[in-house]
Amino acid sequence: MLAKSHISLGLLGGIVAYPLAQKLGVAKEFYLTLLLPLILLGSLLPDIDEPKSFIGRKFPAISRIFSISFSHRGFTHFLIFPLIFVALGAIFAHDIITPCLFALAYGIFLHQVGDMLTISGIPHYFFPLFRKKAVLLPQMLRFRTGSVAEKLILIFILTPLIALSAIYIFDAESSQILNMQKLKEIDRILKALGEIAL
Numbered sequence: 001m002l003a004k005s006h007i008s009l010g011l012l013g014g015i016v017a018y019p020l021a022q023k024l025g026v027a028k029e030f031y032l033t034l035l036l037p038l039i040l041l042g043s044l045l046p047d048i049d050e051p052k053s054f055i056g057r058k059f060p061a062i063s064r065i066f067s068i069s070f071s072h073r074g075f076t077h078f079l080i081f082p083l084i085f086v087a088l089g090a091i092f093a094h095d096i097i098t099p100c101l102f103a104l105a106y107g108i109f110l111h112q113v114g115d116m117l118t119i120s121g122i123p124h125y126f127f128p129l130f131r132k133k134a135v136l137l138p139q140m141l142r143f144r145t146g147s148v149a150e151k152l153i154l155i156f157i158l159t160p161l162i163a164l165s166a167i168y169i170f171d172a173e174s175s176q177i178l179n180m181q182k183l184k185e186i187d188r189i190l191k192a193l194g195e196i197a198l
């Protein structure tokens with residue numbers, strides 16, 4: 001998956017998880033200024049194993065170390081990678097550090113889910129337990145990274161979902177009713193997306 005698709009999936013996951021964070025007593029300010037950016041960082045982090053990736057180009061030295069040590073879609077794409085951050089969070093059991101590590105792990109997991117939608121999936125995802133390749137879709141629905149299909153999914157599924165979930169979830173705090181102004185806004189966004197796609 002492309003970096004912008006991963007960021008979009010991370011953003012969608014971050015917005016959708018917000019009500020749960022509120023139920024757990026996480027302050028809105030803390031969520032939006034710290035946890036959401038960490039989810040987005042996590043949603044890019046596994047591709048640090050590829051120096052040509054968006055995050056690999058941002059941190060070339062670290063990326064080179066990872067690319068020499070592991071193959072692409074290797075260790076940073078295995079289930080064990082986010083679980084390390086979950087375990088560290090549980091060990092620290094700290095009011096701020098633990099939610100930060102959990103947010104990072106969640107973002108990494110969302111990245112992995114995105115890659116599981118592609119043709120190559122994630123080989124050896126459950127390392128070291130078993131070697132099966134992890135994919136989420138039947139063969140005919142999987143897409144190639146950077147393909148037209150991925151771009152169409154980004155424009156017509158992910159972006160409208162982000163807009164809708166942001167409006168529903170963040171609007172629900174001040175008003176339970178989706179008012180006409182918001183509906184017009186959604187309509188405008190969808191029309192703009194349609195124009196870009198054409």
Ligand SMILES: [Zn+2]
Nearest residue numbers: 046047077115
């Ligand atoms: Zn990846």
